[in-house]
Amino acid sequence: MLKELSLKNFKSWKSIDKMRIAPITGLFGTNSSGKSSIFHSLLLLKQTLESSDRSLALHFGGERDYVELGSFRDAIYKHATKNSLTFGFLWELRQDLVINNPNNPDAPLLFEGREMAFSTEIISTEKKQLRVREFSYTLGKQKFSLKHKKGNQYSLPANVDFRFVRVPGRAWPLPQPFKFHGFPDQAVTYYQNSGFLPDLQQQVEDLFSRIYYLGPLREHPKRRYLWAGGEPDDVGVRGERTIDAILASYKSGSYISLGKRKRKKTLEERVAYWLRELGLIDSFRVSSIGGEETGLYEVKVKRGFQSAEVSITDVGFGVSQLLPVLVLCYYVPEGSTILLEQPELHLHPSVQMGLADVFIDVAKNRHVQIILESHSEHLLSRLQRRMAEGGLKQQDVALYFCSAGVEGSELRPLKPDDFGNILNWPKDFFGDRFGETVAIQEAGLERMLAAEEANQ
DSSP, X not given: OEEEEEEEEETTEEEEEEEEOOSEEEEEEOTTSSHHHHHHHHHHHHHHHHOSOXXXXXXXXXXXXXXXXXXXHHHBGGGOTTSOEEEEEEEXXXXXXXXOOTTOTTSOOSEXXXXXXXXXXXXXXXXXXXXXXXXXXXXXXXXXEEEEEETTEEEOXXXXXXXXXXXXXXXXXXXXXXXXXXXXXXXXXXXXXXXXXXXXXXXXXXXXXXXXXXXXXXXXXOSOEEOOSOOOSSSOTTSTTXXXXXXXHHHHTOOBOOSTTSOOBOHHHHHHHHHHHTTSOSEEEEEESXXXXXXXXXXXXXXXXXXXXXXXXXXXXXXXXXXXXXXXXXXXXXXXXXXXXXXXXXXXXXXXXXXXXXHHHHHHHSOOEEEEEOOXXXXXXXXXXXXXXXXXXXXXXEEEEEXXXXXXXXXXXXXXXXXXXXXXXXXXXXXXXXXXXXXXXXXXXXXXXXXXXXXX
């Protein structure tokens, strides 16, 4: 689970220094203020790790990737290609990482803990090739790095309490790393005591394999869905694999924990519960058409208790837009991180408020981290209410206001107190609501006066 994020020279962000990431993190602000770019930084690293090309320091993406960022020049702040891109993050591991001291098995452990930090700095050469200038892993007081020397040569800098020991023979230089985080294979073969280095890079890969993303534009519902029996990793960027996920979860016999002493539910049952709780429909089910051997399925819903059952295509658009959000929240493994862009799109204000309760539920009971980008004051107000009621702790929420400044995007942490009141509410956070109210009253008064004068 992510705990901090740092960026330097990425898109509209000149710098973000140790942005706190909580179990529920909300990014609010005006259009083109840099909210989505924060998501893009994580998705850029995720798609790079998933790329089959080990030589690419960064994979800026194409049509089938999470994001398509163009080139280094497009991604770097103010297109200043002489500068470097820096990404850094701190996260909590799924379980304790134990590293013995390879120099002396009887000595104290080199590291034992569940918190790790990583940073990487990437430049573009004169030949417009990407190069990792340096990356480093920090575990407590220990720091292990790979640093560029010259050409394609790299070195392992000495640590304060640990020094890498070369194998006998000629001291060959290390080649370039793979991707933005990986020690070259020679880092293990050229040294006697470096066998633990692959364990470090595996932690980064594990972290990003558990980050999932759902974009703001979701697919329209269909009357029929074809399922070949596969188990998707997620619901897809546009929610195109939502029904596949429901069917795969049912086939595998998976159940969702709702907390201590509560009966576990299937994914379909949990989704149906929230659709009812949010007032959208009364019942929801996925059923086969002509038997499971056909591979064809349909989604049937009832708007009210006494309503006729109809296809999901025959009810309001909001149901199909909310469905991927709900399924993703309860389908991903516990301990995952979900990035959601504008989850409130096409939803009634009351449903937007209820969506906050969904996020609180999965954060508490499934330990799923939610990072969302939103324009919804209704969603935010429900988070504030739950803090005021004591059902949501202040430390479990991180709220930010993004704005466009003279030197690029600016990040302002919002400061809620224990009762949900935001102590540093930005001006015109959700537009000038007070100003609009005053303008309405003044306009109405002017028309009334004008009408009275006309009748005199």
